[in-house]
Amino acid sequence: MNVFSTGWSVGFDGPGRRWVVYLKGCNFRCRWCANPEGLSAEPxxxxxxxxxxxxxxxxxxxxxxxxxxxxxxxxxxxxxxxxxxxxxxxxxxxxxxxGQELALAEIVERAQQYRPLFGRDGGVTFGGGEPTLQAKQLLLTIKALQQKDIHTAIETNASTPDFQKFVGLVDLLICDLKCISKDKHLHWMKADNQLVLQNLMSMANKQPQLIIRIPFVKGMNDGKEELEKFRMFLYDLAKQRESLEVQVLRQHHMGEPKYAALDLEYQMQNGPLPERDEAQGFVDELISCGISASLGG
The missing domain is CATH 3.30.70 (Alpha-Beta Plaits)
Structure with a gap:
């Protein structure tokens, strides 16, 4: 698989201590993306x-x-x-x-070596970029890891036709939901969100472990109109499940130096960041309609 980085996290990219493999290439162009080196599939x-x-x-x-x-x-x-x-x-x-190639065998071998570090709850998470763009190899890798009893997770924008191949297979899906409005999504991500919404709704009762992640971005989804659309969509999604976990993460500028290092324009330069109280207010509004939401980051 085409990888731009690997790293470790605890309790953020899934349960426990995780080895995170970041796959290169993405079909979105989110203006605030913290990993611009993961956008292009090229070295x-x-x-x-x-x-x-x-x-x-x-x-x-x-x-x-x-x-x-x-x-x-x-x-x-x-x-x-x-x-x-x-x-x-x-x-x-x-x-x-x-942009290095990391073979299935090497990923499985390293994951087995890291098993003592995973503890009881940890495992391997595939992020990006958009991991499902490398669906063929990713499917094989996840199955190989599961044969070794290693917990697997994917962080995805849920926008590709191949997304459904991972539903019910991967142990945990962490799905980004940027905004509900089509026009806003086209403006901020340079991509349509129709398939995102369809994918999320159609898999709601098929994926036992699921987290919906909402990046809270000033000007994109902090208004009352978009909030109400989130409430309606998430309420309908939650009705199809025993439980639904929603995490809200505040936008940040930590990826900005990497844009300069790649000679790319950072479109959010000097843009206002959401205050914690604003993001918490968004969370509280979701909670008020029965959605299990929390503020992360």
Missing amino acids: QILFYPDRDHYADQACPYKAVAKSSNKWAIDRSKCTVCPDFSCVRHWHHPAFEYV
Whole structure:
């Protein structure tokens, strides 16, 4: 599978201590995305010139030069570089390579090695990017992990046709629900949400372990009209289940430095962040109509 990072979390990406595998490639373009290196499915270089004053010496293709008294990278030269020498050979601190292939066997082997760290409740979570874009390999990997009695989870935007293949198979689905309004979704994510809503509603009584995650973003879903649409949709969703867990997470700007490192525009730069009281008010409104909601992060 095409991976841009791996890491660890406790109690956030599923129960217990989790090894998280971040798959590269996403069909959404959320303006606040904290992992822009996971958007493209292609290998990429993140460039942090402040880490070293001699970054230009690491590239044999002379892709790094000063422009307006600042170091800049000519990424067109990276596309013809056969081996990303700056990272793979020189291991230069100013460069980070993202886009490695991680085979099923290696993932299962490492997960088995990590088993003592998982404890009673932990396991492996696949995030992204959008993991279901790599459905074929991901399905095989999840089945292989489950054969080893390792708990599996997927963090997904629930927007792909292949999403339904994981319903009832993966132990835990953590599904993002950005907003209900089609126009807002097109504006903020550059993608339609019709299949998202259909997928969530159709699998509601088929997936035992399910978490709905709502990123709380100023200007997108903090208004009364959108709140009411959330209340109606989640209420209908909850009616089909014994229980429904909803987590609300406040937007942040922690991914901003990575946009600069990729020469991408961060569209939320200097944008207002939601206050904790505002997000808690959103949560309280959901609770008032019988939805089990909490504020995370």
